[in-house]
Amino acid sequence: MKKKDPAIDRLFHALGDPTRRAIVDRLGHAPTSATRLAEWLGVTVTAVGQHLQILEDAGLVSTEKLGRVRTCSIHHAGFDRLEQWIRDHRTSWERRLERLADLLAESDKD
Amino acid sequence: MKKKDPAIDRLFHALGDPTRRAIVDRLGHAPTSATRLAEWLGVTVTAVGQHLQILEDAGLVSTEKLGRVRTCSIHHAGFDRLEQWIRDHRTSWERRLERLADLLAESDKD
DNA sequence: AAAATACTGAAGTATCCACTTGACAATTTG
DNA sequence: CAAATTGTCAAGTGGATACTTCAGTATTTT
Numbered sequence: 001m002k003k004k005d006p007a008i009d010r011l012f013h014a015l016g017d018p019t020r021r022a023i024v025d026r027l028g029h030a031p032t033s034a035t036r037l038a039e040w041l042g043v044t045v046t047a048v049g050q051h052l053q054i055l056e057d058a059g060l061v062s063t064e065k066l067g068r069v070r071t072c073s074i075h076h077a078g079f080d081r082l083e084q085w086i087r088d089h090r091t092s093w094e095r096r097l098e099r100l101a102d103l104l105a106e107s108d109k110d
Numbered sequence: 111m112k113k114k115d116p117a118i119d120r121l122f123h124a125l126g127d128p129t130r131r132a133i134v135d136r137l138g139h140a141p142t143s144a145t146r147l148a149e150w151l152g153v154t155v156t157a158v159g160q161h162l163q164i165l166e167d168a169g170l171v172s173t174e175k176l177g178r179v180r181t182c183s184i185h186h187a188g189f190d191r192l193e194q195w196i197r198d199h200r201t202s203w204e205r206r207l208e209r210l211a212d213l214l215a216e217s218d219k220d
Numbered sequence: 221a222a223a224a225t226a227c228t229g230a231a232g233t234a235t236c237c238a239c240t241t242g243a244c245a246a247t248t249t250g
Numbered sequence: 251c252a253a254a255t256t257g258t259c260a261a262g263t264g265g266a267t268a269c270t271t272c273a274g275t276a277t278t279t280t
Contacts, residue, residue, distance in 0.1 A: 019239095021118070021122070025199065043240090068256045079199070153269075154269075156229085175227085177277060
């Protein structure tokens with residue numbers, strides 16, 4: 001029927017959970033540590049760790065461990081891919097409308 | 111922590127499932143009946159009915175029953191909301207780049 | 221009217237998934 | 251060094267969920 005796309009799969013699965021979207025929300029504001037996220041969310045640090053793993057695999061979040069603290073921040077790759085998916089899945093007549101804006105944006109880039 | 115948004119919740123949950131994304135995929139090409147979807151997907155019509163309910167609640171698909179056949183097609187409202195969410199959740203420096211394109215697109219609409 | 225088609229509804233099942241607890245490792249602080 | 255902080259790993263649990271089957275309803279076809 002169609003080629004399966006594991007990246008998109010992980011992406012939507014990642015954002016399908018309210019807690020993970022809350023994390024993305026928070027990180028969009030400013031980078032934070034796992035413990036802070038846990039306190040803010042009212043869940044265990046373990047749970048946050050699991051969520052971070054999923055978000056990282058989806059390309060939505062990137063983390064870096066310095067010393068004993070893991071700092072998490074937004075990674076735009078996932079968002080780019082997501083936006084691309086939406087674009088690819090609009091119906092043709094909708095795409096036609098978008099093309100105008102795209103062309104205008106393109107002409108600005110150079 | 112943040113106001114919950116049940117619409118976005120339903121939206122991401124709906125697209126979190128591969129089968130439902132396949133349905134969206136197919137309907138993006140052309141409207142179809144539930145039975146055809148079921149055959150194509152290799153699942154029961156009942157299963158398709160359940161998926162359609164979820165997709166409809168999310169505003170991604172609209173269905174209409176004429177006679178005994180339910181015809182399903184893409185509904186753009188969900189896609190619009192989804193794209194809006196992505197826009198709202200990009201980091202500020204990314205937003206800054208987008209603003210150009212947005213302004214250009216806006217000036218074209220009138 | 222009888223048979224076939226297209227779907228709907230209730231109920232069950234098996235798997236997945238978000239979260240927990242508890243034990244441990246690594247780093248920082250007193 | 252001892253104590254506190256920050257995070258990781260393994261295993262378990264309860265609830266959601268993607269399916270199914272079976273029974274029924276409405277519509278179309280013959």
